[in-house]
Amino acid sequence: MKTRTFTGTKTACYTGYVVQGIINNIAPLLFVIFSDKFNITLDKLSLLITINFATQLIVDTLSIKFVDIIGYKPLAIVSQGIAFLGLICLGILPNIMSNSYLGIVISIVLSAIGSGITEVIISPIVESIPGEKKTSEMSLLHSFYCWGQVFVVLLTTIMIRLLGNDLWYIAPILWALIPLVNTINFISVPIQPNLTKEEKIPFFKLLFSKQFLLCIVIMVCSGASEIGMSQWSSYFAEAGLKVTKMTGDLLGPCLFAILMGTGRMIFGFVGEKINLKVALYFSASLCAFCYLGTCFITTPMISLLTCALTGITVSIMWPATLSLAARLFPNGGGSMYSALALSGDTGCTLGPWFISFMTIQMSNGVTSGESLKTGLGFGALFPILMILAITMLNIKKRGIDNNRHNDIIKS
Numbered sequence: 001m002k003t004r005t006f007t008g009t010k011t012a013c014y015t016g017y018v019v020q021g022i023i024n025n026i027a028p029l030l031f032v033i034f035s036d037k038f039n040i041t042l043d044k045l046s047l048l049i050t051i052n053f054a055t056q057l058i059v060d061t062l063s064i065k066f067v068d069i070i071g072y073k074p075l076a077i078v079s080q081g082i083a084f085l086g087l088i089c090l091g092i093l094p095n096i097m098s099n100s101y102l103g104i105v106i107s108i109v110l111s112a113i114g115s116g117i118t119e120v121i122i123s124p125i126v127e128s129i130p131g132e133k134k135t136s137e138m139s140l141l142h143s144f145y146c147w148g149q150v151f152v153v154l155l156t157t158i159m160i161r162l163l164g165n166d167l168w169y170i171a172p173i174l175w176a177l178i179p180l181v182n183t184i185n186f187i188s189v190p191i192q193p194n195l196t197k198e199e200k201i202p203f204f205k206l207l208f209s210k211q212f213l214l215c216i217v218i219m220v221c222s223g224a225s226e227i228g229m230s231q232w233s234s235y236f237a238e239a240g241l242k243v244t245k246m247t248g249d250l251l252g253p254c255l256f257a258i259l260m261g262t263g264r265m266i267f268g269f270v271g272e273k274i275n276l277k278v279a280l281y282f283s284a285s286l287c288a289f290c291y292l293g294t295c296f297i298t299t300p301m302i303s304l305l306t307c308a309l310t311g312i313t314v315s316i317m318w319p320a321t322l323s324l325a326a327r328l329f330p331n332g333g334g335s336m337y338s339a340l341a342l343s344g345d346t347g348c349t350l351g352p353w354f355i356s357f358m359t360i361q362m363s364n365g366v367t368s369g370e371s372l373k374t375g376l377g378f379g380a381l382f383p384i385l386m387i388l389a390i391t392m393l394n395i396k397k398r399g400i401d402n403n404r405h406n407d408i409i410k411s
Helices: 002-029 031-038 042-070 072-096 100-128 134-163 170-175 177-188 203-207 210-240 245-273 276-296 300-314 317-328 333-362 369-378 381-392
Strands: none
Touching (some): 002 031, 002 042, 002 072, 002 100, 072 100, 072 170, 134 317, 210 245, 210 300, 210 317, 210 369, 276 381, 333 381
């Protein structure tokens, strides 16, 4: 009975990451429609992306304090409920408010709050489920974000094609059914309680640990390496490599997500047999190679292929780092996962910005698809920095015991 029950808990967590994939990708798919129907300018559309990530960063920061106080189960239910509300609002508010843009902003903020809470709590919930294969489970869990991204891109495109642009609002409303069902799932499944104050490592002690600070650096580099390429691959394919938008989207961000999800699923089956430090070295090295290949390879289709292949190289970075942190600090508690989520999301914001900044700097302010090749080359600095941080990380085998307090690992 317990196995079936905790299997239900895992299923709810997997679905939670699918919901996050929907939230982070549904609005950008509708940008052209928003521009045409509501006369929203490109700069305001770009601001929506910033609002999404900024809201999630704020939630990550606040959750360091409140996640262990409120508990995982209430937050899991609330996260899916808010995600449902945000997607419903995205389909309704722009059409009924006099200021359509404000309606979109409200929807984005609500969805981002749900997504931010999800990012913070889902990993520790899965980590706390009884079992031995923690690394494999973490990687498999994170693969569902990728499949959520793939499905929302493909199915939303099909829905808009079949229904027409005038009925665009049906898509987010239909997607809202998934977090609605998952809200009910989280109500009914058991979730292990948070560690008590006596059991968990005080957060300020984590901040004085060299090992934990290195995990923070690796998480920042993971987010930057992943989103830096996925954010710019579509634009680079269309503007820089001169392929059609459909070809660029399918062979760029869509194939990127498929390969990232596949990599995480494979690692989910074999992760317990692999040395995490070696695996991270390997993935970071291949990631740097892909960034540099995208920059220096002159054949368009091969250059585009290196964009997509980056997906499999970054696939294990985020889940493997979480597994390392859990192994080093088994009693880190929810605040530890909040700090790691904050670091990863900071990298997600920093990576695309840094590539854009270097593109502008190296092209004297005249940006183009071709000049973006140079900017993507500078993106290799993030996996290279990750390699340096991994080298400095002293990984020791350590048992996971959530029932008693463990001393913090000495730096």
